[in-house]
Structure formats: C-alpha cells, structure tokens
Amino acid sequence: xxxxxxxxxxxxxxxxxxxxxxxxxxxxxxxxxxxxxxxxxxxxxxxxxxxxxxxxxxxxxxxxxxxxxxxxxxxxxxxxxxxxxxxxxxxxxxxxxxxxxxxxxxxxxxxxxxxxxxxxxxxxxxxxxxxxxxxxxxxxxxxxxxxxxxxxxxxxxxxxxxxxxxxxxxxxxxxxxxxxxxxxxxxxxxxxxxxxxxxxxxxxxxxxxxxxxxxxxxxx
Amino acid sequence: xxxxxxxxxxxxxxxxxxxxxxxxxxxxxxxxxxxxxxxxxxxxxxxxxxxxxxxxxxxxxxxxxxxxxxxxxxxxxxxxxxxxxxxxxxxxxxxxxxxxxxxxxxxxxxxxxxxxxxxxxxxxxxxxxxxxxxxxxxxxxxxxxxxxxxxxxxxxxxxxxxxxxxxxxxxxxxxxxxxxxxxxxxxxxxxxxxxxxxxxxxxxxxxxxxxxxxxxxxxxxxxxxxxxxxxxxxxxxxxxxxxxxxxxxxxxxxxxxxxxxxxxxxxxxxxxxxxxxxxxxxxxxxxxxxxxxxxxxxxxxxxxxxxxxxxxxxxxxxxxxxxxxxxxxxxxxxxxxxxxxxxxxxxxxxxxxxxxxxxxxxxxxxxxxxxxxxxxxxxxxxxxxxxxxxxxxxxxxxxxxxxxxxxxxxxxxxxxxxxxxxxxxxxxxxxxxxxxxxxxxxxxxxxxxxxxxxxxxxxxxxxxxxxxxxxxxxxxxxxxxxxxxxxxxxxxxxxxxxxxxxxxxxxxxxxxxxxxxxxxxxxxxxxxxxxxxxxxxxxxxxxxxxxxxxxxxxxxxxxxxxxxxxxxxxxxxxxxxxxxxxxxxxxxxxxxxxxxxxxxxxxxxxxxxxxxxxxxxxxxxxxxxxxxxxxxxxxxxxxxxxxxxxxxxxxxxxxxxxxxxxxxxxxxxx
Numbered sequence: 001x002x003x004x005x006x007x008x009x010x011x012x013x014x015x016x017x018x019x020x021x022x023x024x025x026x027x028x029x030x031x032x033x034x035x036x037x038x039x040x041x042x043x044x045x046x047x048x049x050x051x052x053x054x055x056x057x058x059x060x061x062x063x064x065x066x067x068x069x070x071x072x073x074x075x076x077x078x079x080x081x082x083x084x085x086x087x088x089x090x091x092x093x094x095x096x097x098x099x100x101x102x103x104x105x106x107x108x109x110x111x112x113x114x115x116x117x118x119x120x121x122x123x124x125x126x127x128x129x130x131x132x133x134x135x136x137x138x139x140x141x142x143x144x145x146x147x148x149x150x151x152x153x154x155x156x157x158x159x160x161x162x163x164x165x166x167x168x169x170x171x172x173x174x175x176x177x178x179x180x181x182x183x184x185x186x187x188x189x190x191x192x193x194x195x196x197x198x199x200x201x202x203x204x205x206x207x208x209x210x211x212x213x214x215x216x217x218x219x220x
Numbered sequence: 221x222x223x224x225x226x227x228x229x230x231x232x233x234x235x236x237x238x239x240x241x242x243x244x245x246x247x248x249x250x251x252x253x254x255x256x257x258x259x260x261x262x263x264x265x266x267x268x269x270x271x272x273x274x275x276x277x278x279x280x281x282x283x284x285x286x287x288x289x290x291x292x293x294x295x296x297x298x299x300x301x302x303x304x305x306x307x308x309x310x311x312x313x314x315x316x317x318x319x320x321x322x323x324x325x326x327x328x329x330x331x332x333x334x335x336x337x338x339x340x341x342x343x344x345x346x347x348x349x350x351x352x353x354x355x356x357x358x359x360x361x362x363x364x365x366x367x368x369x370x371x372x373x374x375x376x377x378x379x380x381x382x383x384x385x386x387x388x389x390x391x392x393x394x395x396x397x398x399x400x401x402x403x404x405x406x407x408x409x410x411x412x413x414x415x416x417x418x419x420x421x422x423x424x425x426x427x428x429x430x431x432x433x434x435x436x437x438x439x440x441x442x443x444x445x446x447x448x449x450x451x452x453x454x455x456x457x458x459x460x461x462x463x464x465x466x467x468x469x470x471x472x473x474x475x476x477x478x479x480x481x482x483x484x485x486x487x488x489x490x491x492x493x494x495x496x497x498x499x500x501x502x503x504x505x506x507x508x509x510x511x512x513x514x515x516x517x518x519x520x521x522x523x524x525x526x527x528x529x530x531x532x533x534x535x536x537x538x539x540x541x542x543x544x545x546x547x548x549x550x551x552x553x554x555x556x557x558x559x560x561x562x563x564x565x566x567x568x569x570x571x572x573x574x575x576x577x578x579x580x581x582x583x584x585x586x587x588x589x590x591x592x593x594x595x596x597x598x599x600x601x602x603x604x605x606x607x608x609x610x611x612x613x614x615x616x617x618x619x620x621x622x623x624x625x626x627x628x629x630x631x632x633x634x635x636x637x638x639x640x641x642x643x644x645x646x647x648x649x650x651x652x653x654x655x656x657x658x659x660x661x662x663x664x665x666x667x668x669x670x671x672x673x674x675x676x677x678x679x680x681x682x683x684x685x686x687x688x689x690x691x692x693x694x695x696x697x698x699x700x701x702x703x704x705x706x707x708x709x710x711x712x713x714x715x716x717x718x719x720x721x722x723x724x725x726x727x728x729x730x731x732x733x734x735x736x737x738x739x740x741x742x743x744x745x746x747x748x749x750x751x752x753x754x755x756x757x758x759x760x761x762x763x764x765x766x767x768x769x770x771x772x773x774x775x776x777x778x779x780x781x782x783x784x785x786x787x788x789x790x791x792x793x794x795x796x797x798x799x800x801x802x803x804x805x806x807x808x809x810x811x812x813x814x815x816x817x818x819x820x821x822x823x824x825x826x827x828x829x830x831x832x833x834x835x836x837x838x839x840x841x842x843x844x845x846x847x848x849x850x851x852x853x854x855x856x857x858x859x860x861x862x863x864x865x866x867x868x869x870x871x872x873x874x875x876x877x878x879x880x881x882x883x884x885x886x887x888x889x890x
Binding site: 107111113117138141142144145 | 869872873875876879880883884886887890
C-alpha cells in the first residue's frame with residue numbers, strides 16, 4: 001500500500017513537471033492558457049492526494065482553492081482578456097523552443113540532483129516532492145525569461161507559484177494560513193497585472209514588452 | 221563605587237551633555253556651561269586614571285546589560301586603560317578650558333557644542349571597552365562625532381573634501397578592525413576580550429591580526445600610507461577640536477593597537493616586528509618632511525603629528541621585537557618610551573594647536589607667509605608656543621627629549637638581539653628616527669621663526685592682539701606639564717609602570733628610589749639622564765653669561781629693525797619666508813619623497829618685472845595609491861551603472877541566471 005501511495009504522489013508531481021514542459025512550447029496564447037488550467041488541475045489532484053495520505057483535511061481546502069481559482073477563474077479571466085483585446089488567435093513565435101526545452105531539461109536534472117543530495121535525512125515522500133517543485137519553479141522562471149508577451153509572462157509567474165504550493169504541501173504540518181495567504185497574494189498580483197495589461201495596451205496598442213523597451217528609448 | 225563605574229558615569233555624563241547643548245540652543249550660557257562641565261568631568265577622569273595607576277584604586281570591571289543580548293557590554297579599567305584614560309582626560313580637560321575662551325569666537329556654536337562633549341565621552345568609552353562590540357561601537361561613535369566636528373566650518377573651502385576623505389578612511393579603518401576582531405574571536409565567536417585573550421592562535425593568524433590592526437588603528441592614527449586624511453581633516457576643525465584630534469584621538473587609536481597587539485593576540489613571532497618598526501620609521505620621516513614644506517601652520521602641525529605617531533609605533537615595534545626574544549627588561553624600556561611619548565605628545569601637540577588657534581583668532585590667518593612678528597603683539601602665546609616647539613623638537617630639559625632619549629636607549633640595545641635581520645633593521649630605523657628628530661627641530665624653528673619672529677608680513681599680523689585668559693591658562697597648564705614631565709620624568713615613568721608590567725611583563729626600575737631624581741632606564745653604569753641637572757645647568761649658564769655680557773660689555777639696550785639684513789626696506793618679503801626657509805631641505809630630501817619641482821620664470825631682458833619661482837609638490841601616496849584606486853572604483857561604478865537601464869527581460873534573465881548559477885554551485889559543492 002505504501003508503495004502505491006508513493007507511486008501515485010510521484011506520478012502526480014511528475015505530471016506537473018510534464019505540463020510545465022508543455023507550456024514552454026505553446027505558441028498560441030489560448031492554448032497556453034488552457035494548458036495552464038490543466039497545470040492547476042494536476043496541482044489540485046496532487047494536493048488532494050497529499051491531503052488523503054497525510055490525513056490533513058485542510059489540504060483539501062488548498063486543493064479546492066487551486067481548482068477554483070487557478071483552473072477556472074484565472075484562466076477564464078485571462079481568456080476573456082485576450083478575447084477582448086482580440087489577440088486570442090495571435091501566434092507568439094517562440095524563439096528556439098527546442099533549445100529552451102533542452103535548457104528546461106537541464107534545470108530539471110539539476111534540481112533533482114541538488115534536492116536529492118541536500119535532503120537525504122528527509123523521508124522519500126517529501127524529497128521527491130521538493131525536487132519536482134523546484135523543477136516547476138525553475139521552468140516557470142525559464143518561461144518568463146523566454147517569452148515576450150505580457151500574458152505569457154503572467155502565465156509563467158502563475159505556474160511558478162504552483163510549484164511553490166506543491167513544495168509547501170509536500171512538507172507535513174504546513175498550516176493552511178500560509179497557503180491561503182500565498183493564494184491571496186497571487187490573486188492580487190493577477191488583478192494588478194490584469195489592470196496593467198489594459199493600461200499597456202491602451203498606451204502602446206500591443207502587449208509585446210518590446211514596445212515598452214522601445215518607448216524607453218533603448219534598443220535591444 | 222569602583223573606579224570603572226565612576227569612569228562610566230563620567231562618560232555617560234559627557235554623552236548626556238550633547239543633548240543638553242541642543243536643548244540650550246543659542247542661549248549665551250550654552251558655551252561656558254558645556255565647556256566648563258566637560259573640563260570638570262575630564263579632570264575627574266584624569267583623577268580616576270591616576271588613582272588606578274598609583275594603586276589607590278583597584279583594577280575593576282563591569283558588565284552592563286546593553287548591546288548584544290548574549291554578550292552584554294563589558295567595561296574594564298586596568299592599568300593600560302587607566303594610563304590612556306589619564307592621557308584622554310588631561311588632554312580633553314585642557315582643550316575644554318581652552319574652548320571656554322576660544323569657543324566664544326565660534327560663529328555657529330550649535331555646530332560644535334552638541335558634538336564636542338559626546339566626542340569626549342566616546343573616546344573615554346573606547347578606552348574602557350572590554351569586548352569587541354562595545355569597542356567598535358564606541359570607536360564608530362568617536363569617528364562620526366569627530367567627523368561632525370570637522371564639518372563644523374563646512375562652508376570653508378576644502379572642508380567638505382576633508383570631511384569626505386576622513387569619512388572614507390574612517391570607514392575603511394573600522395572595516396579592518398572588524399575583520400581583526402573577527403579573526404581574534406575565531407570560530408568560537410566569543411567577542412569578550414577575556415575570551416580572546418585566553419584562546420590560542422597560530423603565528424600566521426596572529427601576524428594577520430597585527431596587519432589588520434595596523435590598517436585599522438593605523439588609519440585613525442595616521443600611519444603612512446593611510447595618513448592622507450589627517451593633514452586635511454585636523455586643520456579643518458576648530459582649533460580646540462584639532463588639538464583633541466591630533467593630541468588625543470590619535471592616542472586612542474594607538475590604544476586600540478596596543479590593546480590588541482600586546483594584550484589580546486598573545487605572543488607574536490619576531491618576524492612580525494620589523495614591519496612595525498620600518499612602518500613607524502618611514503611614517504616619522506615622511507611626516508616631518510611634509511611638515512617642513514607645509515605653508516599652513518595647522519597643516520604643518522598635523523604632519524608633525526604623523527611624525528610623532530611614527531616614532532611611537534617604531535618604539536612599539538621595538539618592544540615587540542624585544543618581547544618576542546624574551547628580553548622583557550628592554551621590551552619594557554621601549555614600551556615605556558612609547559607610552560611616555562604618547563603622554564608627551566598629547567601635551568605638546570595640544571599646546572601647539574592651541575597656539576595656532578590663538579594665532580587664528582588674533583589674525584584670522586593660518587598661512588605662515590601672512591604672519592610674522594607676533595612675539596611683540598602676543599607675548600604670552602609666543603612664550604608658551606616656544607615651550608611647545610622646544611618640547612616637540614626634543615630639546616632638553618623638556619619632556620620630548622626624555623621620551624626620545626629612552627627610545628634611543630632601547631635602539632642601542634639592538635646588538636643583543638639574536639636575529640641578524642633585526643640587528644640590521646633596528647639601527648637603520650634608529651637612524652631614520654634620529655633624522656626625523658633633527659628635521660622636527662628644523663620644522664619647528666621654521667614655524668616659530670616665520671610665525672612669531674621677524675616683521676609682520678600682513679596687516680592682520682600687524683594688528684594682532686593677545687587672546688583671552690582661559691585660552692592662555694589652558695596652554696600654560698600644558699606647558700607646565702611639558703616642563704615638569706621633562707624635569708621629573710621618573711614620576712611619569714613610575715606612574716605608567718603598571719601598564720608596562722601588564723603588557724610586556726616587566727617594568728623599568730623604580731625611578732623614585734634613584735638619587736637626585738636621576739633617570740636610570742637600565743643600569744647606572746650604562747646611561748643616566750637627569751633633567752633637573754640639565755635645567756639647573758642651562759639656567760646657570762644662560763643667566764651667568766647674560767650677567768657677564770651686561771657686566772663686562774655694554775648695559776645699553778638697543779632696538780633695531782628685525783631681519784632687515786642690513787638693507788632697510790619696508791617690504792616684509794625680504795625676510796626669510798616659510799618657503800625660503802624650507803628650500804635647502806626641500807631640495808635635498810624633497811625631490812624624491814615629495815616630488816618637489818621648482819619652476820623659475822625669468823622676465824625677458826629689458827623687462828623690469830620680477831622673476832618668479834614656483835614650487836610644485838605632489839603627494840606620492842595620493843598619486844600612487846589613492847588616485848589609481850579611485851580611478852578603478854569610478855570605472856567599475858560607471859560600468860555597473862548600465863545595470864540600471866536594462867530591459868525587463870534582461871532583469872529577469874539576470875535573476876534567473878544568478879539563481880541557477882548559485883544552485884549549480886551548491887550542486888557541485890555537495
């Protein structure tokens with residue numbers, strides 16, 4: 001039974017990393033947001049599995065928050081935004097997606113090696129979880145660096161935050177307050193960024209960050 | 221109440237006087253009240269120091285529950301601290317009395333009054349501190365308050381530059397001290413001095429601590445090449461503060477050096493000492509050479525401080541060399557010479573800076589070439605200045621001679637050192653110190669001769685009037701100390717013997733037992749000095765020859781124009797000036813060390829205009845060390861400036877890049 005529990009937790013956390021990889025090569029904004037919704041669904045599955053195995057009912061609340069906000073509300077709102085801006089069919093050319101994938105694989109390898117070495121004293125459950133969580137965080141960062149569109153940067157930021165939640169739920173005894181406050185701050189960040197998206201759009205007729213750089217009078 | 225508690229109370233009262241000065245504001249009572257209370261408190265501190273040294277009060281310590289929670293603040297008044305408390309106390313008391321008169325001329329007293337007593341209090345706390353945290357905190361407070369005092373006349377030209385350089389050097393010095401104490405505490409991390417003293421360390425580690433202390437305390441005391449701020453900042457401050465900074469604060473810096481190097485570090489290998497000796501001797505020569513060509517009287521005095529610090533540090537290096545070889549009696553001789561010179565320098569340098577302050581009050585001039593003939597208009601100042609100038613030039617029977625004589629006695633013991641290297645280095649350093657002493661005499665002949673003798677070179681010098689009584693009283697007290705310490709050096713040496721015993725485990729023979737107040741450093745058969753005898757001889761021969769001249773030759777008194785060289789001219793420039801007096805030595809020694817270059821412009825034939833001689837001096841250390849460093853820092857800062865204008869994605873890449881590289885390092889490290 002123990003073996004089973006471990007394998008399922010492993011599968012779900014690994015799935016999260018896999019979905020992170022999927023996000024990296026999505027060229028269409030709409031597809032990207034839907035993959036992000038899937039990311040959140042996998043996260044909430046993983047968290048509820050942790051809740052079941054750790055016998056910690058408050059983690060169900062975390063899973064529910066992830067499901068409602070990250071998988072439904074935020075992607076829905078983002079989809080609405082890009083529709084209203086008329087960019088939902090826009091194709092964002094991802095430069096060197098192959099190279100980015102390779103870099104992502106390198107990051108995942110690094111974080112697994114690092115985490116497995118650093119956490120030898122912790123139980124296997126949390127070790128695997130932490131390694132995958134760090135990979136998800138690094139992949140989110142990688143996405144923010146490689147994308148130029150503001151919406152995809154927001155998605156990268158959110159997926160990074162998913163990695164944090166994965167790490168937090170993997171460790172036993174994390175109080176609910178922490179997760180709620182993290183979720184709340186992400187929500188606020190989403191609102192602020194959403195407002196900014198419209199402001200940027202109003203001003204520059206695009207949400208390509210390159211336009212901002214041109215406006216600052218700098219070449220790239 | 222133990223002595224240390226009494227001293228702490230006095231220091232606290234001094235610190236509290238700062239806010240009181242702010243509350244009093246511009247009221248007329250503020251200046252006399254603050255300075256008088258400072259003087260009383262400092263005299264009390266002097267008393268506490270003397271009491272501990274003379275054995276009337278025991279060595280005492282106290283831990284106060286302030287500062288770091290697990291450490292507390294340790295304070296201790298042992299023999300070494302008591303000696304320095306005495307030096308700080310009498311120097312500060314004299315400066316406070318002087319300021320009772322001098323401070324009245326201050327245009328903006330609120331720029332000086334709040335900082336002055338607190339500065340005194342901070343110096344006392346540095347001396348009393350017995351853990352690294354309290355020491356460094358007091359040290360920093362002392363640095364910052366003295367910076368504020370330097371900036372008192374911030375509108376004057378050059379003051380802000382001086383303050384900036386001082387702040388940089390003080391920061392650098394504290395950084396070095398911080399590292400030194402970090403090494404002293406070791407991995408155990410106990411910052412109490414008692415724990416540092418108890419722990420063992422390797423010779424290399426001890427030498428590293430010595431090097432850091434030379435950087436940290438040396439930058440505050442004015443060791444070459446960290447001396448550049450001193451001739452800028454000391455003259456920029458009001459004169460009583462200059463007296464304190466030069467006469468007293470540099471001694472507090474030396475206290476830090478002695479406390480760590482002689483007390484906390486433990487035994488140092490002999491090969492660590494030549495660096496100290498050579499550094500001291502170099503500092504002495506370079507300092508006095510710069511004093512010899514400086515045209516500003518306060519600047520020349522500040523350079524002379526550098527020279528004296530060099531002499532003291534060389535003596536400390538000698539003590540280290542002797543102690544490392546187990547020659548404790550000779551180590552005690554060198555160490556006592558250093559402490560005695562610290563005491564003496566505090567007295568005569570304060571006296572000289574006060575004299576310069578009087579000149580500044582009376583004429584508004586600091587340039588030597590604008591002074592002259594002041595001996596007629598300010599006779600008391602001139603007489604007291606003469607005592608100070610003679611004392612600092614090491615003329616018997618004054619105190620400067622006694623301490624330098626002791627130092628050279630220890631230099632003469634160098635053939636008994638077992639290491640050939642030291643046998644060569646010590647006499648060479650001794651020769652440099654002798655050169656410095658001779659140059660010092662010539663520098664002070666120049667300052668005194670150009671400033672006080674001859675004919676006035678400006679209208680301001682012509683109209684000078686003698687200053688108030690408080691200033692003169694403070695100077696007279698210091699001059700008296702100079703004379704008494706010179707005539708009865710045994711009293712001071714007996715007083716500082718407990719400090720020497722604590723630091724080098726030996727003391728000089730008890731001087732009070734010697735017949736006829738003779739000074740006997742080693743043995744009567746070797747060398748003795750009797751200040752009283754010299755004084756009596758000088759008094760007899762001088763008054764005898766005066767009597768003979770007046771008796772046998774003419775009784776008539778004739779007053780003639782001074783220094784007209786047989787050519788009665790109204791132009792005061794025909795006299796010897798500051799530049800012309802220094803010229804021979806500048807040409808001999810200054811071409812290399814000061815990069816002195818002369819430029820003569822002759823008028824074309826037929827032109828009746830004067831020929832002009834310009835002298836260009838360059839600071840070797842400024843050009844060779846500080847300029848390149850500041851150029852490099854500027855270049856790096858200009859490059860780093862570009863970081864401010866990156867695009868959003870580049871900032872993100874920077875963050876990710878640094879995170880990933882740190883993680884990579886961690887991966888490889890494990």
